[in-house]
Amino acid sequence: MTAQINRNRYAKGEARREAILAVALECFAELGYRNTSMREVARRAGLSQAGLLHHFPAKEDLFLAVLRERQQIDTRDYHGEADAIGSLIRAVRRNATIPGLVRLYMTLLGEVPYSDDAREYFVGRYDLARSLISREIEQGQRDGTVRPDLDPRTAAQALIAVADGMQVQWLLDEDQQMADAVEFTWQLMAHQ
């Protein structure tokens, strides 16, 4: 990327791109992917539809860019924390406080069967989470804080699954305490 060589040359274009991306994320979360038109994104971003297409040649590209942005956030969140399971629980708890975020997540999930980009995003995300969490479970088993009879990989899968599944239930009824259910499951895995 030449952006670092001469930042000013692309600064304006980059700023535009970022602004569009923020609008797109807002639209996807608010209206859903399929109910969001390029014209609406363009309107909210203050340029014409063709102007928008200069930055993102296809709607799919907008979708992809949103995915990539989220991936950066995820990776940073996970790597910044030594405590993968704690950060999973905290992330779930935090998600409930950010309007539209869980909606967006569900929208992205709904695209998985039909978009290779969406699949790629989630595969990477899950691989990372699974390996970090199962490693932590193994460590817990060595420390005697986690039941020694658990298969670390299955346990990690189950923990992540609870987090995802509870987002669905929360979306249907915001009274559902999604983080509590994840913590509950994690405590079941604790040494007896």
Added chain:
Amino acid sequence: MTAQINRNRYAKGEARREAILAVALECFAELGYRNTSMREVARRAGLSQAGLLHHFPAKEDLFLAVLRERQQIDTRDYHGEADAIGSLIRAVRRNATIPGLVRLYMTLLGEVPYSDDAREYFVGRYDLARSLISREIEQGQRDGTVRPDLDPRTAAQALIAVADGMQVQWLLDEDQQMADAVEFTWQLMAHQ
């Protein structure tokens, strides 16, 4: 509905409707909801687009009909079984063998944030599952087969969440043993 008064009068129309519905379900599972056109459904069902519109005036109506059909199947499956948790695990295991079914499920879930019909369907589905499963957990606690310190409702939520969450992971990688993860979680809840 007058269908019961004189069945023959509507038998042909009903058969057509059912055939269309089967095609629509196939299309949604294969192509996704948003990639399925009314014209394509009509083509596969062997009638014209206008003919299709006679039975289902809007695409949303097709979607709704698919939901209702699934709801019937679900209700029958759950009520036919005394063993709600066992039937949950069996359902998850069976889902992996029916092509497109998990895809369809994800597609429907993806519509939740934007379709009242989809929300209504899932709310009813989860309420039923949660109450049946939590009741069974309470019974297990009385029988001494389930840990007495568990909150039955939270445990039921977590079990359902694992089932849903594992479908996501399975969609990304069919090697994931989704039913095993549900069983694993259920065994964590067993009396120690």
Added chain:
DNA sequence: GTCTATACCGTGATAGAC
């Protein structure tokens, strides 16, 4: 109940001027 034909409008996408 089903067809053909036709039309309206919103959508994603392209071409080419500035």
Added chain:
DNA sequence: GTCTATCACGGTATAGAC
């Protein structure tokens, strides 16, 4: 980089024959 103009397609709708 942004625009106008234009396109083809899809969801929806209607009229009218059979």
